[in-house]
Amino acid sequence: MKIPSSIWTLLIGILLTLVSLWYGQNHGLLPTAASDEALLVDGLFNTMMIVSTGIFLIVEGGLIYSAIKYRRRAGDDQDGPPVHGNVPLEILWTAIPAIIVLGISVYSFDVYNSIGGFSPHAVHEAPIASQAMKMPGAAIAATLTDTPPSTELNLNQEKSDEAMQDPATAAVRNADQIPQKQNAPGVGSVAPTIDPVPGKEGQPPALVVNVTGLQYAWLFTYPETGITTGELHVPIGREVQINMTANDVIHAFWVPEFRLKQDAIPGRQSEIRFTPNKEGSYALICAELCGPYHGAMRSQVVVEKPEAFEAWMQEQQVASNDTLNQAVAVNPAELSPAEFLAPYTHDIGIQSETLHQLHNK
Template sequence: MKIPSAIWTLLIGIVLTLTSLWYGQNHGLLPVAASDEASLVDGLFNTMMTVSTGIFLIVECVLIYSVVKYRRRAGDNEDGPPIEGNIPLEILWTAIPAIIVIGISVYSFDVYNNMGGFDPHSAHAAPMMEDAMSMPGTAMAATLDDAPATQRSPIQISQLDPGSEAVVNPNELIINVAGLQYAWLFTYPDTGVTTGELHLPIGKTVEINLTANDVIHAFWIPEFRLKQDAIPGRETSLRFTPRIPGDYQLICAELCGPYHGVMKSQVVVETQEAFDQWMQEQLVASKDVPNQAVAMNSQEMTADEFLAPYTKDMGIHSEILHQIK
């Protein structure tokens, strides 16, 4: 019994659809989703993977079918029949990609908006600021600043409106992040602690105020599905909620110089109790800095000798010290 071509087309379409849906949800290409926002990005990625797999299979099947059916046969030296065009077919293969692109664009817009992309509180198009154009090493100098923590305010508040008071949400953790060749420095405004390792409590919304001291860097934590450029003279903001405890890597994803490949920092997601204990340890350690600064002057220590123990603990390589003088 000869099966009509329409039935074959329907069966092949069902198989391709089921295959695309299965692979789009089971590709295993993404790392663990360690933040609340990661599920939004994963949903978009899985949708694009499903559509891409379907298109790939359709194109390859048509190519294989055409190669087999319309291959040149022995003794056939004639040209094929002339084809002037097929307007309905041309409209179809133009309309379908257009619908797919528009659908993915709307979906992407929604994901970006849900992640805070269009929230004025975390706008990505913040104005240029002179303070952010400071010379490399300014962020490092914050470790020697003995101003009381209560006098410190989030960078975005103090720079946009120095006369205003910072409004702090107790359910949010604000961290100022500065990228410089070739390290990341993290300042917790509530306590004044500056470190080269990013510690985050589980389940607490984090607001990152991001800038760069020298060239463009990129703040990228694959497990959080976050990647944002750090631009000199411009502050950008990211908001996310870490959800799975563990150690992750913050990677610079923008070529920033000869040592770009080593510009990585440790990200530690831990319980609130462990985070508070770590913060207390940093506060205790920072109290010794002014005394050691006096000792450095009395012993005529060089800046490299004084900073070496701290930069080693912060994961900063020795060559960076020459970049921040």
Template sequence: MKIPSSIWTLLIGILLTLVSLWYGQNHGLLPTAATDEADLVDGLFNTMMVVSTGIFLLVEGILIYSAFKYRRRPGDNSDGPPVEGNIPLEILWTAIPAIIVLGISVYSFDVYNEMGGFNPHAVHEAPITQQSMKMPGAAIAATLNDTPPSTEPNLNQQKSDEAMQDPATAAVRNADQIPQKRNAPGVGIVSPTIGPVPAKEGKPPAMIVNVTGLQYAWIFTYPETDVTSGELHVPVGREVQLSMSANDVIHAFWVPEFRLKQDVIPGRQSEIRFTPKKEGNYDLICAELCGPYHGAMRTQVIVEKQEAFDNWIQEQLVASTETLNQAVAVNTEDISPDKFLAPYTKDMGIQPEILYQIHH
């Protein structure tokens, strides 16, 4: 009995759907999801894998079938039949990808919003002037060049001043040497920001850590405790806000397991919020080419229980006190601060090169 082509098409469609759904959830291409936000990104990525796997199998399957079915037979030297085209088919295979792209775009925007990346209030923080309405390019020019001059408050400067109230952060950042950029008229805050999720809108973060990027290291300061470290420690289950800026060139804060990557820009105050959910040590990588030693600009993010985090904070406070006492007691030589403090800062996870960059 010959099976109708419509039945074959249905069976093949069911098989492709099942294979695509299975592979889209079991591809194993992503590292461990270590934050609440990572689950949202993984859901989007898995959906895209399901769609792309189905399209790949369908297109390649048709190509292989056509190459075998309509191959030239031995002794057949005739021309192929002239095909003028099929308008309904062309409309169909144009409309389907358009619908898929539109659906993924809407889904992507929803994920971005759920992560706190979209803040409609920021658009209205700066006034929309008649000039900016007539000249949309002026917003971009203002973003890059700080022109035209504005009398509006400099939000980047305000955030920088807040961060500099922490003595440990002030000792690390070159805020006096790097002017803080103004926001573009009519656009609002343009610094890279992933804010609170909609459910936590308007609520302060559980913990704030100031992050400073410089060639070629990360320095983390904890304003509530005056602790400075070369690696990031955060407690599991608590929302963390990273307030970031750079001392020299553009860097990028990237932790693959967190599914977060954010530019760290001189003259800009970048912010990201996340909630770690899985204990462990994770690599923090600079994802922006920042110089010849860019590949070595990496450190660790340690997610630990609250008790272990509190113990680490206390250890850092004790270590810094002992280091200061030893420095005062034995510093009888006339040497530069970075060379003198190098043996002590090594135990804190801060390399001598970091101190050199701070003082130069």
């Protein structure tokens, strides 16, 4: 008994759907999901893998089937039959990808909005918009200028000034040497700002960390604590807000297990939020080519229990105070450099007269 082609099509469609669904959920291509945001991103990625697997199997299966079934037989030297276009089929294979792309776009925006999305900056862009209504071409000119008029607000400068109020942050940033750029929404150049996750509006983040990227290291400062470290420690289950910029060239803050990446740009203040949900130590990688030693620009993000995090904070504060006390106690009598170093000059073969001459140059 010959099975109708419609039955074959149905059976193949069911098989392709099952295979696509299974592989989309079991591809094993992503590392451990260690943040609440990672779960949302993984859902989007798995959906894209399901769709991509189905399309791949259909296209490649059709090619292989056609190559075998319609291959040239031995002794067949005739031309192939003329085949004319099929308008309904062309409409179908154009409409289906368009619907798929539109659906994934809507899903992507929903995920993006669920993890905060970008703030509209309505207040900061209002002066530009009002001027654009008065003068043709003013909006374009406003988006291309680096130094805003005194009557306009500069979001990057405001965020930089706020971060620099922390002495530890001010000690590691070159904000006085790097002019803060004006937002240029018309050309896509803005200070990226992430809103709180829906449901957490009005609640300040549990932990704010200022991050500074430089060739070739990450420096983390915890405002109001005086802590500066090269390793990021965060408590599990609490939202963390990262405020970052760069001292020299563009860097990128990327923790694969968090599924989040944000650029650190000189003259711009970037922001990213995440809520870690799994204890462990995760690699922080610079994902932007920043120089010859770019591959070595790595650090660690340590996610730990709240009590362990508080203990770490206390240890860092004690260590900072001890270091300061030792630095003050090194020269308690406020001796001159020659007097202070006199006991050591004989051991290293330096004459006190030479030291005095170097000091006075």
